[in-house]
Amino acid sequence: MSSQNLFELSQVAKRFTKGKETISIFHDLNMQIKEGDFLAIMGPSGSGKTTLLNLLGGVDQPTEGQITFDGQRIDNLSEGQLAKWRANNIGFIFQFYNLMPMLNAARNVELPLLLTNMSRSERKQQVKVALELVGLSDRASHMPSEMSGGQQQRVAIARAVVSDPKFLLCDEPTGDLDRQTADEILQTLQLLNEKFGKTIVMVTHDPSAAKFAKHTVHLNKGEFVKAEELLV
Amino acid sequence: MSNIMSQSTAVIVMNIRSLPRRLWMSLAMVFASAVVVAILLAFLAMAKGFEATMQSAGSDDIAFFMRTGSAAELNSSASKEQVNLIENAPGIIKDEQGQLVSPELYVIVDGVKKSTQQEANIPLRGLSQRGVDMRKGFTLMAGRMFTPGTDELIVGAGILREFDGFDLGQEIHFGKYTWKVVGVFSTGGNVFESELWADAKVIQNLYNRGSSYQTVRARIGSPDDIAAINDYLKSEPRLTHEVQTESAYFATQGKSLEYMAIFGWVISSIMALGALAGALNTMYTSVSDRAMEIATLRAIGFSSMSAFIGTMVEAMTLAVLGSLVGALVAFIFFDGLNASTLGGSFTQVVFSFQLTSDLFVKGITMALVIGFISGVFPAWRAARVPVIVAFQSAR
Amino acid sequence: MKDLYLVYKNLTRKKMRLFLTTFAIFIAFLIFGAIMTLRGALNSGVEMSADNRLVVVHKTNFTNPLPYSYVNKTQAIEGVKQVTHANWFGGYYQEPANQVVTFAVDPESYLEVYPELVVEPTQRNAWLNNQASVLVGERIALANGWKVGDSIPLSSNIFSHKDGGQTWDFVIAGIFSGAEEKTDTSYVLFHYKYFNETQSWGGDNIGWLIITTLDPSMNESVAKAIDSNFANSNAETDTSTEQAFNKAFIEQIGNIGLIIFGVVFMAFFTILIVVGNTMVLAIRERTAEIAVLKTLGFESMRIFKMVLIESCLLAFLGGLLGLGAAYLLIQVASEYLARFLPNLVLDQSILLQALGYMLLLGLVTGIAPAISALRLNIITAFNRG
Secondary structure (H helix, E strand, C coil), X not given: CCCCEEEEEEEEEEEEEECCEEEEEEEEEEEEEECCCEEEEECCCCCXXXXXHHHHCCCCCCCXXXXXXXXXXXXXXXXXXXXXXXXXXXXXXXXXXXXXXXXXXXXXXXXXXXXXXXXXXXXXXXXXXXXXXXXXXXXXXXXXXXXXXHXXXXXXXXXXXXXXXXXXXXXXXXXXCCHHHHHHHHHHHXXXXXXXXXXXXXECCCHHHHCCCCEEEXXXXXXXXXXXXXXX | CHHHHHHHHHHHHHHHHCHHHHHHHHHHHHHHHHHHHHHHHHHHHHHXXXXXXXXXXXXXXXXXXEEXXXXXXXXXXXXXXXXXXXXXXXCECEECCXXXXXXXXXXXXXEEECCCCCEEEEEEEEECHHHHHHCCCCXXXXXXXXXXXXXEEEEEHHHHHHEECCCCCCEEEECCEEEEEXXXXXXXXXXXXXXXXXXXXXXXXHCCCCCCECEEEEEECCCCHHHHHHHHHHHCCCCCEEEEEHHHHHXXXXXXXXXXXXXXXXXXXHHHHHHHHHHHHHHHHHHHHHHHHHHHHHHCCCCHHHHHHHHHHHHHHHHHHHHHHHHHHHHHHHCCCEEEEECCCCCEEEEECCCCHHHHHHHHHHHHHHHHHHHHHHHHHHHCCCHHHHHCCCC | CCCHHHHHHHHCCCXXXXXXXXXXHHHHHHHHHHHHHHHHHHHHHHHCCCCXXXXXXXXXXXXXXXXXXXXXXXXXXXXXXXXXXXXXCCXXXXXXXXXXXXXXXXXXXXXXXXXXXXXXXXXXXXXXXXXXXXXXXXXXXHHHCCCCCCEEEEEECCXXXXXXXXXXXXXXXXXXXXXXXXXXXXXXXXXXXXXHHHECCCCCEECEEEEEECCHHHHHHHHHHHHHHCCCCCCCEEEEEHHHHHHHHHHCCCHHHHHHHHHHHHHHHHHHHHHHHHHHHHHHCCHHHHHHHHHHCCCHHHHHHHHHHHHHHHHHHHHHHHHHHHHHHHHHHHXXXXXXXXXXXXXXXXXXXXXXXXXXXXXXXXXXXXXHHHHCCHHHHHCCC
């Protein structure tokens, strides 16, 4: 794998102040994520998984250090710039799907496209492609409440890829699903990684989910354990 | 039965414990119910106060004569000859000075209202000491009685309260005539307090009335004497008058603000519909908020009836709580509030709002209706929460 | 607006709540429209008064009569253009409860002083030429089902006919309408001369004078001239502009009018507060969804606008329906109340005020949740699970 780094985190520190106490999550975190990778991040609760995810997703910013994405620094962007950056570059997949309950599947998938200049017909076309990709073409007009958890998560995946971002960020994507459905979802992610070249970072505490990734890193108390694995 | 009772009690306690979770919604319902009740009571108290002011003025043992069709004292007339004929009517009580009869005049003058600084109509009544004696509850609060044949007058306490320039000792100009205020009188809060009183003969003179009067009051033994007097009036072609007890006359006059009570009912009913929409929202929120708890209770064997009753009690409690607040607010702001308006005789009637206990009952009934309707539909939904909800994830 | 569909879906996600909230706003604006119109009708006498018309009444009170000779004496005063007069008849039709406002007037000059009373020329001539005829206002005719040519008995609760009784028989010579929608046409006019000759009281008295001045700027000086002209006579006068006179008359209803409107406005605002509370909570419930939208890259400002548009749409939905219902209600009530009140008109100013309140309701109820959406920290909203 000689492809270049998509993400680079150097000397990242993150601290929270809670009342009088200062809690340090990371003090010196360094990390590279190569383009085309499928990386699983594991670790016990409190290890800093979620904070790392927030930093990678551009919903939170580091206290110190630099984060670059595709050669561009994102740690110094304003809130509005970050929103645009997220819309252009990142697809999110959440544990609880986070579909809008009042919108049907197609309308849910369409949401990120509302942030582009696409025409209505272009949007429709894109939504159709995305739903075909996750195998839910026949459910386009169903409401989230009419679908199973697995189906809802597929809609969520379709929403994440519909605007064709380079990078997918998954937060416990199978945490709420049974084994078989979970495996199907993970296969879909694998497909997106291998066939469509999406770079994927997945936070999970499920070892069998992590097996679907190309690499796995373990986070504990804000530091990577067995960091040498990253170099493989 | 006792089972349902104890189950319901448990549910009610849980509902009340969980109220803070829905604090704003619940407060909105209390507030809505309070305002509906306060508004209803304001209108009812207004109508009640006006009616009481009128009705308490009338006596059952006074026969009141007005020209037929005149509807109000202002429009009536009675010549000297007609007054003499009326004195001869049967049933009128006599004393050593003769028949107890009071022929009176009723003219309108302008006074400046304190509240608006605008001129408004005030009645100036011309009468004699005999007429004054016929008013029950008459007391001189200050000063003295007017001297017959002079330009002195006494003012009612209501006029003093609502109008400028009628203080004791002051001179008043009506047109080019000047009057002097020599006394202030009370008649126990009724409509006569909204009047100025002076000697009838002086008013006849100043207002070019010759020897004629407008209305006649006469003391009778009992209201049953009216029928005989009526026969007498019909048999006497020179009389164009009709008779009724004074209390009957003022009862009719008192009804002239009844439209206020009707208006109050209409407005507060329409408002109640609006409040109901808010209250239903509150209760539906409450049920969906507690769906998990309800289902859990049902799963361990509570009946759906207890879920129903629990929700009903919550709705009724909030509504009644609101009505108590509303009634209290109405009591503080409206009970005893002084107001004045045009009465049937085209003159200002000074009265105060009266919030009586029967009105409170009406207000609370209104709140109970709101509480019932806003409770029953959500309670029905609560009773039908499927048990399976208990086993679904918390989200 | 690509987001309108989202707004629409948010608005309609809970049908029951949408219905209840809309209904409450509907009620609030129904009350608002109806009450404002009612108030407008009560004040229409003030609003519709001509700026160069003065009313001359007896100084003691306007129910006291003035001598007829004042008509000519007033005409002679400088600055006075036209003079006419009227007497209160105290009229009713068939039943004493069925009051008919009736004035005995000098026909020709009265119609000149009140040019807003529109009569067909043939009907006008018929009335002028027949002393025992009446000219009837459109609304009072409608209320009693009268037509031109009908014979109607009008009774007085004050005066007696010299032939005995208190009833006069009249023929309806014409029906007058108003030049404007709000012009009061709920009364009846007949000949003063005929009135004076047929009533038993006698005395060549008139109730009050209405005059026009050559120019509104002369109102004050003319009023002063009239009052000083009759000072120290047996009947001193009080002259005021028509507007001031009508205003004072309305205010005789007194503070109960104030209290009623105060109470009703309280009702209006209460409903708005209760509804506003519901709307705020409805949007609060969606914190997690708003966080998701933000994470997907929706900018804060955009979500802020969506929330505001939603609350405004709701306010206008209920509000316009309520105002429409008020309009219909008023059409019906106006006919029903023809003998008590001048025309009920839900006019432009009421409409504009209502629209203003709707916008205010939408903005006020939307702004709090919109701001919290704007400020919503995605991290905290999210990690709640």
